[in-house]
Amino acid sequence: MSSADQNPQPLYAKREPIFPRRVKGSFRTMKWWLLAVMLGIYYIIPWIRWDRGPEMPDQAVLLDLANRRFFFFMVEIWPHEFYFVAGLLIMAGIGLFLFTSALGRVWCGYACPQTVWTDLFILVERWIEGDRNARLRLHRKKWDLEKARKYGLKWVVWFLIGMATGGAWVFYFADAPTLFVDLFTGQAHPIAYMTVLILTMTTFLFGGFFREQVCIYACPWPRIQAAMMDEDTLTIDYRYWRGEPRGKMKKGQLDPDQGDCIDCMACVNVCPMGIDIRDGQQMECITCGLCIDACDEVMDRIGKPRGLISYMALSDQVAEQQGAEPKSVWKHVFRPRTILYTSIWSIIGIGLIVALFIRADLDMSVAPVRNPTHVVLSDGTVRNVYDIRLRNMYHDTRVFTLSVTENPDLSLSIQGEDSNSVTVGPDEQALLRVYLTAPPGTRSNTSERSTVRIWASIAGGSERVYSDTVFNGRSQ
Amino acid sequence: MAEESENKVKPPSRQYPDPAKKLEQEVKTTGHTWDGIEEYDNPMPRWWVWIFIITIVWSFGYWIAYPAWPGIQSATSGLLGYSSRANVAAEIADFEDRNEVFFAQLVDTDLDEIREDDELHRFAINAGGSVFRAQCSQCHGAGGAGVQAAGYPNLLNDDWLWGGTMEDIHQTIRYGIRNEDFMDARWSEMPAFGRDGLLDDEEIDQVVNYVLSLSASDHDAELASAGQELYEINCASCHMDDGSGDYFIGAPALNNQIWLYGGSPEAIRHTIYYSRFGVMPGFAERLRDAEIRAVAAYVHQLGGGQ
Numbered sequence: 001m002s003s004a005d006q007n008p009q010p011l012y013a014k015r016e017p018i019f020p021r022r023v024k025g026s027f028r029t030m031k032w033w034l035l036a037v038m039l040g041i042y043y044i045i046p047w048i049r050w051d052r053g054p055e056m057p058d059q060a061v062l063l064d065l066a067n068r069r070f071f072f073f074m075v076e077i078w079p080h081e082f083y084f085v086a087g088l089l090i091m092a093g094i095g096l097f098l099f100t101s102a103l104g105r106v107w108c109g110y111a112c113p114q115t116v117w118t119d120l121f122i123l124v125e126r127w128i129e130g131d132r133n134a135r136l137r138l139h140r141k142k143w144d145l146e147k148a149r150k151y152g153l154k155w156v157v158w159f160l161i162g163m164a165t166g167g168a169w170v171f172y173f174a175d176a177p178t179l180f181v182d183l184f185t186g187q188a189h190p191i192a193y194m195t196v197l198i199l200t201m202t203t204f205l206f207g208g209f210f211r212e213q214v215c216i217y218a219c220p221w222p223r224i225q226a227a228m229m230d231e232d233t234l235t236i237d238y239r240y241w242r243g244e245p246r247g248k249m250k251k252g253q254l255d256p257d258q259g260d261c262i263d264c265m266a267c268v269n270v271c272p273m274g275i276d277i278r279d280g281q282q283m284e285c286i287t288c289g290l291c292i293d294a295c296d297e298v299m300d301r302i303g304k305p306r307g308l309i310s311y312m313a314l315s316d317q318v319a320e321q322q323g324a325e326p327k328s329v330w331k332h333v334f335r336p337r338t339i340l341y342t343s344i345w346s347i348i349g350i351g352l353i354v355a356l357f358i359r360a361d362l363d364m365s366v367a368p369v370r371n372p373t374h375v376v377l378s379d380g381t382v383r384n385v386y387d388i389r390l391r392n393m394y395h396d397t398r399v400f401t402l403s404v405t406e407n408p409d410l411s412l413s414i415q416g417e418d419s420n421s422v423t424v425g426p427d428e429q430a431l432l433r434v435y436l437t438a439p440p441g442t443r444s445n446t447s448e449r450s451t452v453r454i455w456a457s458i459a460g461g462s463e464r465v466y467s468d469t470v471f472n473g474r475s476q
Numbered sequence: 477m478a479e480e481s482e483n484k485v486k487p488p489s490r491q492y493p494d495p496a497k498k499l500e501q502e503v504k505t506t507g508h509t510w511d512g513i514e515e516y517d518n519p520m521p522r523w524w525v526w527i528f529i530i531t532i533v534w535s536f537g538y539w540i541a542y543p544a545w546p547g548i549q550s551a552t553s554g555l556l557g558y559s560s561r562a563n564v565a566a567e568i569a570d571f572e573d574r575n576e577v578f579f580a581q582l583v584d585t586d587l588d589e590i591r592e593d594d595e596l597h598r599f600a601i602n603a604g605g606s607v608f609r610a611q612c613s614q615c616h617g618a619g620g621a622g623v624q625a626a627g628y629p630n631l632l633n634d635d636w637l638w639g640g641t642m643e644d645i646h647q648t649i650r651y652g653i654r655n656e657d658f659m660d661a662r663w664s665e666m667p668a669f670g671r672d673g674l675l676d677d678e679e680i681d682q683v684v685n686y687v688l689s690l691s692a693s694d695h696d697a698e699l700a701s702a703g704q705e706l707y708e709i710n711c712a713s714c715h716m717d718d719g720s721g722d723y724f725i726g727a728p729a730l731n732n733q734i735w736l737y738g739g740s741p742e743a744i745r746h747t748i749y750y751s752r753f754g755v756m757p758g759f760a761e762r763l764r765d766a767e768i769r770a771v772a773a774y775v776h777q778l779g780g781g782q
Contacts, residue, residue, distance in 0.1 A: 375633050377634050377733070378634055378635045378729065378734050379733065380732075380733040
């Protein structure tokens with residue numbers, strides 16, 4: 001058939017289960033430490049306390065969705081300041097660009113939750129079922145009591161890890177000690193239980209069963225990273241000019257014509273993605289560095305220099321093959337591209353920090369009432385009404401005073417208040433109905449429209465904010 | 477030797493499936509051909525198929541537990557007795573239960589004391605506002621500004637026909653104005669001075685100018701001074717000598733800038749010639765006591781409450 005000639009590859013491939021072998025080495029050690037530190041951060045952060053005064057939550061990091069506040073240590077963000085969060089997300093994105101262009105997929109290999117939790121799940125699997133060969137045997141074995149016991153135990157442990165993962169997540173959204181007790185006494189909000197359940201299941205399935213498929217089929221990042229990397233990017237590669245032609249050792253001796261690769265498959269067996277790094281750069285490779293550890297161990301044993309597989313730039317591969325010296329790591333890392341990413345990242349970061357320090361802890365928004373545009377009172381005075389929202393972004397009760405400038409005709413009063421001052425509670429807002437009046441005969445009274453500036457200031461303080469709006473006269 | 481081997485070596489070929497080998501495998505097609513394009517018949521991914529099967533199994537349970545099969549009158553109700561309408565009804569009942577506390581409190585609280593209780597007042601304004609938008613905004617406008625051309629009073633300013641205290645406003649809403657439905661309805665009637673021949677055109681002109689002069693509006697001073705005596709004989713008994721009007725009998729103040737039907741000489745002449753007879757229904761039977769009190773509180777805080 002002609003169509004078969006044009007596209008002979010099947011479009012469907014069944015997943016081949018991967019049983020990574022245990023490996024020792026510097027990358028593996030580093031990954032364990034990173035795993036411990038990052039999981040530690042994840043679990044400990046919600047429990048850190050931070051004193052903000054008696055009226056405020058004392059949790060250092062809290063996303064208080066119910067009250068629409070975001071607390072991050074000394075910083076508190078209100079919904080109208082959400083651009084801080086947007087800025088942080090942009091920084092995270094550009095940071096990812098920076099790290100990928102300098103060091104390849106370091107995010108994927110060391111920091112991505114999918115990698116970290118999969119690592120943890122594989123560790124559990126090895127503790128219960130043994131190393132690669134034992135796991136393979138168990139996998140091929142027909143179901144019996146031993147297989148059921150081991151698989152069952154493994155799934156239970158995975159599920160518990162999943163529950164701990166989902167359980168910790170909800171602590172970021174409510175007071176952790178209270179919620180902890182509530183979760184176990186059945187008093188927590190149903191949404192908390194749903195969140196825990198969903199994250200338990202996603203952790204269980206993603207870490208236990210989907211694993212590398214998430215990276216290969218679901219995650220967009222492996223596709224995007226190709227645009228971030230170039231020949232100067234440090235990444236993991238196989239020195240084929242040194243390793244090829246590969247061949248098995250015969251009687252403990254290397255054939256003088258063959259390369260350093262003894263085709264022991266150590267690099268393939270330890271790979272959590274199930275690929276062969278000797279095939280070169282591949283989309284599946286998350287650059288976790290485990291093949292480096294595996295190969296170095298073998299090179300040590302057969303008395304060859306380490307680094308048959310190692311971090312290198314693709315340009316070095318070519319240079320080394322031609323007998324030239326590779327460029328220094330610093331020359332790879334500092335190049336226009338990474339410098340550009342760093343500067344964009346820093347500019348946004350500096351902008352956010354500056355914005356954080358110069359922002360006022362009071363805010364006012366003025367919404368003129370436009371139905372009707374103005375009211376004439378019995379003595380001929382023209383009155384406009386404004387809905388004013390005052391935000392007291394401070395941990396103490398404060399008195400706000402309203403005043404009006406730019407227009408001497410107008411005077412201001414607050415409905416239901418005897419003075420132009422109102423008290424607003426800590427971290428609260430007040431919605432006021434404010435009247436501006438222009439007495440008969442004044443320009444603002446008779447003209448169509450005049451501009452006006454309304455000020456809100458803190459009694460006994462220097463802070464104040466303003467908002468410009470318009471006053472409609474009777475010609476309107 | 478090392479150099480030699482370096483030049484000899486080539487990168488290993490990738491271990492992707494060998495196309496030649498795959499040719500031998502039969503790729504099934506569905507047999508559909510269109511314009512030379514054939515459709516492959518590759519199997520669905522396993523996980524996809526399993527989810528498909530699970531959803532089918534799930535649906536059997538769903539049929540039993542939830543409303544599913546349509547009948548002639550209604551669908552099968554399901555073992556769990558779920559009904560979105562019943563849920564809505566329950567939610568409404570829940571809200572009503574919670575509002576009932578405030579409604580009871582509204583009825584028990586003196587009209588003038590509603591303002592003292594912040595929470596109750598906020599509730600009254602919100603509840604009254606929603607009743608106002610449904611029952612009152614047709615004439616008085618959604619913003620309460622009324623319609624001058626039609627004589628629907630503006631409720632935002634500081635002048636009142638029948639008084640602007642909570643008691644007054646409550647009374648007006650409860651029984652209405654110039655209707656036959658309630659004994660307690662507000663009632664007053666101005667004579668139609670022109671139509672009924674009480675004043676002739678010249679006299680009406682004089683009174684119009686005198687009325688304009690009361691509020692220091694543009695007027696003819698000569699005509700106005702001629703109209704003063706006519707005003708005092710015909711109008712002052714209700715509108716008072718100084719034109720300040722009388723809330724108790726619904727006589728509007730003529731000495732200020734607020735005109736129910738407009739302050740132009742033409743509008744005032746029309747009023748004197750034909751009189752006016754604005755009506756408002758009483759709401760005593762349409763709304764609950766608590767709702768009427770809530771609307772009174774809402775209107776009172778629109779800007780003119782006394």
